[in-house]
Amino acid sequence: MQPKKIPIRRCVGCGEGKPKKELVRVVRSAAGEVNLDLTGRMPGRGAYLCRDTECLRKARKARRLEKEFSQAIPDEVYDRLEKELGGADHEQ
Numbered sequence: 001m002q003p004k005k006i007p008i009r010r011c012v013g014c015g016e017g018k019p020k021k022e023l024v025r026v027v028r029s030a031a032g033e034v035n036l037d038l039t040g041r042m043p044g045r046g047a048y049l050c051r052d053t054e055c056l057r058k059a060r061k062a063r064r065l066e067k068e069f070s071q072a073i074p075d076e077v078y079d080r081l082e083k084e085l086g087g088a089d090h091e092q
């Protein structure tokens with residue numbers, strides 16, 4: 001039997017590799033807007049986070065998203081992401 005290939009991505013918060021569908025994609029659009037990509041289909045450069053606001057806080061503290069996207073990310077963007085990520089917990 002061949003093992004099924006599961007795409008693994010690394011969370012920019014805790015640094016753990018996890019199956020892609022367990023993570024949330026954060027996407028930076030061509031216009032430089034940073035959003036949570038809950039559908040996984042938004043165009044742009046992506047980074048991955050666990051569905052955990054704790055990981056977002058870690059990424060925020062270490063400025064990992066800034067590094068991923070090579071741009072400054074204002075506090076209000078982080079606050080919005082945190083709110084959206086917290087809201088995404090309910091579907092579990």
Ligand SMILES: [Zn+2]
Pocket residue numbers: 011012013014015016049050052055
């Ligand atoms: Zn994580």
